[in-house]
Amino acid sequence: MHIPFDNSYATLPDGFYSRLDPTSVAAPKLLAFNKDLASLLRIEVGDLTEVADVFGGNDVPQNAAPLAQLYAGHQFGSFNPQLGDGRAILLGEVIGTDGLRRDIQLKGSGPTPYSRMGDGRAWLGPVLREYVVSEAMHALGIPTTRALAAVSTGEQIWREQGALPGAVLTRVARSHLRVGTFQVFAHRGEVENLKTLTNYAIQRHYPEAKGPMDLLRAVCAAQADLVTRWMSVGFIHGVMNTDNCAISGETIDYGPCAFMDAFHQNRVFSSIDQQGRYAFGNQPGIAVWNMAQFATSLMQTFEDRNAAVEEATEIIHAMPQMLEDGWLKRFAAKIGIAEPAKADTPLIEELLGLMQTDGADFTNTFRALGGANARDQFTNREAFDAWAAKWQQRTSSDTARETLMRSVNPAVIPRNHRIEQMIEAAVAGDMAPFERLMTALKTPFSETDADLARPPTETEIVPATFCGT
Numbered sequence: 437m438h439i440p441f442d443n444s445y446a447t448l449p450d451g452f453y454s455r456l457d458p459t460s461v462a463a464p465k466l467l468a469f470n471k472d473l474a475s476l477l478r479i480e481v482g483d484l485t486e487v488a489d490v491f492g493g494n495d496v497p498q499n500a501a502p503l504a505q506l507y508a509g510h511q512f513g514s515f516n517p518q519l520g521d522g523r524a525i526l527l528g529e530v531i532g533t534d535g536l537r538r539d540i541q542l543k544g545s546g547p548t549p550y551s552r553m554g555d556g557r558a559w560l561g562p563v564l565r566e567y568v569v570s571e572a573m574h575a576l577g578i579p580t581t582r583a584l585a586a587v588s589t590g591e592q593i594w595r596e597q598g599a600l601p602g603a604v605l606t607r608v609a610r611s612h613l614r615v616g617t618f619q620v621f622a623h624r625g626e627v628e629n630l631k632t633l634t635n636y637a638i639q640r641h642y643p644e645a646k647g648p649m650d651l652l653r654a655v656c657a658a659q660a661d662l663v664t665r666w667m668s669v670g671f672i673h674g675v676m677n678t679d680n681c682a683i684s685g686e687t688i689d690y691g692p693c694a695f696m697d698a699f700h701q702n703r704v705f706s707s708i709d710q711q712g713r714y715a716f717g718n719q720p721g722i723a724v725w726n727m728a729q730f731a732t733s734l735m736q737t738f739e740d741r742n743a744a745v746e747e748a749t750e751i752i753h754a755m756p757q758m759l760e761d762g763w764l765k766r767f768a769a770k771i772g773i774a775e776p777a778k779a780d781t782p783l784i785e786e787l788l789g790l791m792q793t794d795g796a797d798f799t800n801t802f803r804a805l806g807g808a809n810a811r812d813q814f815t816n817r818e819a820f821d822a823w824a825a826k827w828q829q830r831t832s833s834d835t836a837r838e839t840l841m842r843s844v845n846p847a848v849i850p851r852n853h854r855i856e857q858m859i860e861a862a863v864a865g866d867m868a869p870f871e872r873l874m875t876a877l878k879t880p881f882s883e884t885d886a887d888l889a890r891p892p893t894e895t896e897i898v899p900a901t902f903c904g905t
């Protein structure tokens with residue numbers, strides 16, 4: 437196998453990362469490999485045993501520059517001055533056939549100087565969850581880190597549930613720079629390092645930005661766009677800490693995430709989110725909060741702090757409107773309105789209100805609006821009829837409307853109960869449910885597998901996702 441590494445992190449400040457190799461595992465076995473992504477990254481694949489050795493962490497490929505990155509972060513609102521890759525090692529960077537630079541990182545590849553109390557490992561469940569959900573997000577057209585490989589280690593690891601099979605995920609990202617990467621240097625008052633990092637982030641992600649203020653503006657826009665896209669497919673990230681907020685605007689960290697079945701604004705999946713901080717409807721507010729933390733970190737790079745604070749405040753204060761506009765654009769498209777006006781907001785909110793009262797399935801209700809059976813999604817059908825009459829007044833049914841709706845309302849999403857069933861099967865050595873999910877989720881806007889589009893039955897419902905790392 438040949439990976440055409442082109443590494444750039446070495447230009448970053450001293451102390452930005454620790455160089456170390458992944459820790460070898462007992463018996464690496466390739467469970468999944470993303471050939472399309474490998475081609476995009478110009479990776480030449482030969483023998484699959486070699487692929488398992490590299491992505492299991494046993495064989496460090498030529499020209500790799502393995503390292504663990506340092507970062508800090510606000511976790512559920514409390515600042516942790518030092519986190520860092522406690523179980524991830526970045527092998528290096530490549531420039532794809534699309535000209536874009538990306539990191540290749542192993543997650544679950546052994547302890548690092550940032551592991552704190554952790555074992556540096558991941559178990560098979562979260563590895564396959566991240567593989568499936570991140571690739572599903574990509575197919576939905578939502579910016580995300582991607583999955584290149586999943587390797588089982590042949591080792592057992594210990595978690596609350598007992599002994600579990602270990603695995604390593606190979607993750608690909610436009611970069612692993614997070615808000616927390618800036619926070620660590622800001623917290624330490626290392627202004628020169630902060631400036632170098634800022635310049636690096638600008639060059640890598642937003643080369644048109646003229647300085648830190650433009651960077652802030654660009655990241656705010658990217659995060660606002662990302663969150664409205666998540667919401668438009670009923671996605672709950674679950675752990676929007678500042679260390680899980682990527683500067684690139686990609687979705688990162690699929691720990692306790694989930695797609696909603698029955699719609700509710702306050703829906704929470706993460707078992708550790710007791711207060712509902714990261715509930716579905718809170719995500720826009722949290723994105724603003726995270727950007728305020730990013731802005732705070734950047735302030736030390738300015739000579740005239742007072743003027744900078746004033747300008748940054750304006751940028752942050754403009755974000756709620758950006759989120760509202762993005763939300764309106766995406767949800768209007770879901771009901772077939774290509775060019776919405778502010779006056780369309782109540783129409784959308786009324787539908788969501790009816791869905792919430794009836795516990796209607798988020799994905800299937802919107803998908804059915806493009807067909808004849810949306811009414812069947814509701815128990816209070818009269819209320820739906822009254823809404824539909826207003827909807828028909830606003831936008832009449834025609835091919836353009838149907839085409840728009842079918843292009844933004846997926847037929848299939850990675851439902852939580854399917855993920856859980858897939859993990860259970862994989863633990864027992866059966867990868868067929870994984871393959872089936874991957875096949876259907878590649879084309880989420882076409883009805884290829886009706887059974888995967890079905891919401892969970894009462895007994896299938898999975899009420900919470902556990903970080904269960």
Ligand SMILES: Nc1ncnc2c1ncn2[C@@H]1O[C@H](COP(=O)(O)OP(=O)(O)OP(=O)(O)O)[C@@H](O)[C@H]1O
Nearest residue numbers: 519520521522523551554555556557680689691905
């Ligand atoms: N088993 C583990 N061993 C060592 N460190 C860990 C382990 N699990 C999590 N961590 C560390 O705890 C912090 C928070 O964990 P979190 O679950 O948000 O991240 P993650 O899923 O490991 O990584 P990422 O954010 O890169 O997807 C991170 O610094 C992470 O590296």
